[in-house]
Amino acid sequence: METIRSLKRMQKRAFRHKREGSVIGFVPTMGFLHEGHLSLMKLARKRCDVLVASIFVNPTQFGSNEDLCTYPRDFTRDESFCEKANVDIIFYPEFESMYTDDASVWVNEEALSGGLCGASRPDHFRGVCTVVTKLFNLVQPDLAVFGEKDAQQLRIIERMVRDLDFPVEIVRGSIVREPDGLAMSSRNKYLSATQRKEALCLRRSLDKVVEQFKEGERDATVLRQVVVDLIASVPSAELDYAEVVDDGSLAEVEKIEGDVLMALAVKFGAVRLIDNTILYP
């Protein structure tokens, strides 16, 4: 396993592998890795010759009021995770090298980005699309794995690849959960003991929605209210959003007819957690 910090060196290396006919698999991350990332890496590993994982806490996807500075970082720990996952190259760009002061070109998704997380994080997906474009150009992957926990991000990246003709296959990685059901996230470590326990309300409310959906409930307002009520009953939790949206367009639906995404975001103090499930009629 090798760590590459220089952008130019990463790109040169990628082209060498391409010329040799190697399939490059890619897992972009913001570091502070957990079992969720590991499962994405394992998924990529099976499908590629050269596995690249990037670690970069991307400043352009954080709002000015968000947790860029406190976002957890631990490269030594991340390294051993990557070793376990049989990663070939950790791409760990120097913070300063990714954006110049006069950077002025942005990749913007304009249809799927407004709702859900985008409603409270206005420039978030512009930052995500831009950094993923840069990483794709630097790593030259044949396939890239993104986790389903970030449901909106996943669909926006799929749309970006389609609309801009990136020669990259996007592979969806399932949500990995703690034994008690909490979706894994680098931000979980900031929960207090009480918040950690109460954070189970995300998964519990989704389970309840799935249950009612299986019993035949197709009214999105009713299903949404299940989440609203359950989260309201949890002292340390504050609902950011709970939405039932079309799985393709991410537009709100009233009556569930096609596949829909039920997604929610909940704040515990300064920590914001997300979770989701797909409902297939």
Added chain:
Amino acid sequence: METIRSLKRMQKRAFRHKREGSVIGFVPTMGFLHEGHLSLMKLARKRCDVLVASIFVNPTQFGSNEDLCTYPRDFTRDESFCEKANVDIIFYPEFESMYTDDASVWVNEEALSGGLCGASRPDHFRGVCTVVTKLFNLVQPDLAVFGEKDAQQLRIIERMVRDLDFPVEIVRGSIVREPDGLAMSSRNKYLSATQRKEALCLRRSLDKVVEQFKEGERDATVLRQVVVDLIASVPSAELDYAEVVDDGSLAEVEKIEGDVLMALAVKFGAVRLIDNTILYP
């Protein structure tokens, strides 16, 4: 020479050439080729193994009040031009295949795009950046040649390549002129005989600016006024803009100290022509 219309087939073909270690040179065009394009192709030809020229009248770079429908098209003529330039592949995508109805991802340059042509063509460079990103992803060029006549476009593409880390070298192709000095353009064919003659005012005003600059004039307002006065004296010409801008930031300058770009756009009825020169102190 081969013509490829399918996006997927172009991309597959490009990757085959990359695996074989071939250098791919690229000249993107909107067709209705002239000697200007030919010179870009010749420049690329010298530097590559496989020369791809694209012909696509990109709808997203035209405003709703602009000449998308009347933009000249003649594929048979273009084919013979490409043959002359020793092009290997004409990439001539089906009009409908480049953008879906729900396309929602755009590449936007936000610092260099507001002035000059961008002032009267608000979404023009967003369309240019987006289509060039798509073409780069489809053609996978090692180098791409853009003409200096479109000075602002050239600088925006260079910025895009820098900011998004495209693995493409941008090569600048000099302006090619008719024997009398008019910069070649597909739109020249729409000039009436009188307009065609009077269109020499673009080049003449630039010559006058260069002359005064060589004599020591460094006041941008004075040089700009030279153009304004000369264009005002031409009956069929209407000045769109004449600007003296920093060659890097494209910001207006008052006193000329570093390299500046003197650029102008002039309308002859519905036909809008551009020209420019760089002044090196």
